[in-house]
Amino acid sequence: SQWGEENLQALSIQEGEDVTMNCSYKTYTTVVQWYRQKSGKGPAQLILIRSNEREKRSGRLRATLDTSSQSSSLSITGTLATDTAVYFCATDMSGGNYKPTFGKGTSLVVHP
Amino acid sequence: EAAVTQSPRNKVAVTGGKVTLSCNQTNNHNNMYWYRQDTGHGLRLIHYSYGAGSTEKGDIPDGYKASRPSQENFSLILELATPSQTSVYFCASGDNRGSDYTFGSGTRLLVI
Numbered sequence: 001s002q003w004g005e006e007n008l009q010a011l012s013i014q015e016g017e018d019v020t021m022n023c024s025y026k027t028y029t030t031v032v033q034w035y036r037q038k039s040g041k042g043p044a045q046l047i048l049i050r051s052n053e054r055e056k057r058s059g060r061l062r063a064t065l066d067t068s069s070q071s072s073s074l075s076i077t078g079t080l081a082t083d084t085a086v087y088f089c090a091t092d093m094s095g096g097n098y099k100p101t102f103g104k105g106t107s108l109v110v111h112p
Numbered sequence: 113e114a115a116v117t118q119s120p121r122n123k124v125a126v127t128g129g130k131v132t133l134s135c136n137q138t139n140n141h142n143n144m145y146w147y148r149q150d151t152g153h154g155l156r157l158i159h160y161s162y163g164a165g166s167t168e169k170g171d172i173p174d175g176y177k178a179s180r181p182s183q184e185n186f187s188l189i190l191e192l193a194t195p196s197q198t199s200v201y202f203c204a205s206g207d208n209r210g211s212d213y214t215f216g217s218g219t220r221l222l223v224i
Contacts, residue, residue: 042202042217042218048210097143097208104152105154
C-alpha cells in the first residue's frame with residue numbers, strides 16, 4: 001500500500017474549532033492533492049501542493065507537505081458544520097501523466 | 113459550466129448480465145478515470161485513458177472493460193456482472209498535471 005495507517009481516522013469537533021488532518025505516504029510523489037467528499041457526492045478537489053512547495057493556502061484551508069518525512073497535512077480554521085465530510089489525500093507516482101492514488105480518508109464531523 | 117456527468121445514477125443488474133456505465137465530460141480534459149468506492153477500501157482505480165481511443169488498466173481491472181470513443185466520453189463495461197461488483201462507481205476527468213481534476217456524482221450499482 002502507498003499509505004500509512006494514520007490515514008484511517010475519524011474526527012468529531014464543534015463548529016468554530018480548528019482541525020488538522022494528516023496523511024503519510026510510502027513512496028515518491030510529485031504532488032499531494034487534498035479532496036473533500038460530502039455524503040452522496042463525488043470527491044471535490046481542494047488543494048494541490050507540489051513536491052517543491054512546503055505550504056499552500058486557500059481560504060480557510062492550509063496544506064503542508066514535508067517530503068523528507070513523506071507526510072502532508074490539511075488544516076481547516078474556524079470550521080463550519082458544512083465542512084462535515086470525508087477528506088482524502090492523493091499522491092501521484094506516475095512521474096508523467098497524472099494518475100492519483102487515494103488514501104482511505106479522514107471522516108470529519110463538525111457539530112453546530 | 114464544465115462538468116463530469118455519469119449515467120445512470122442508480123442501476124440494479126442481475127448476475128451474469130452486461131452493464132455499461134457512461135461518463136461524459138465537458139472539461140476538454142485529455143485524461144479520464146474510472147474508480148470504485150467501497151467501505152474500507154477508499155477509491156480504487158479500475159481503468160483510465162489518456163485520450164480518445166486509448167485505455168489503460170488501473171489497479172483492479174479484472175472483470176471490467178473500458179472504452180473511450182471520443183474526448184468527451186468514457187464507458188465502463190461489466191460483461192458478466194457479479195455481486196462482488198456491487199459498489200459506487202465514480203468517473204473523473206483531469207489535465208495532465210492534476211491541476212484540474214473533477215469527479216462525477218457517481219453511479220450506485222447493485223448486482224443481484
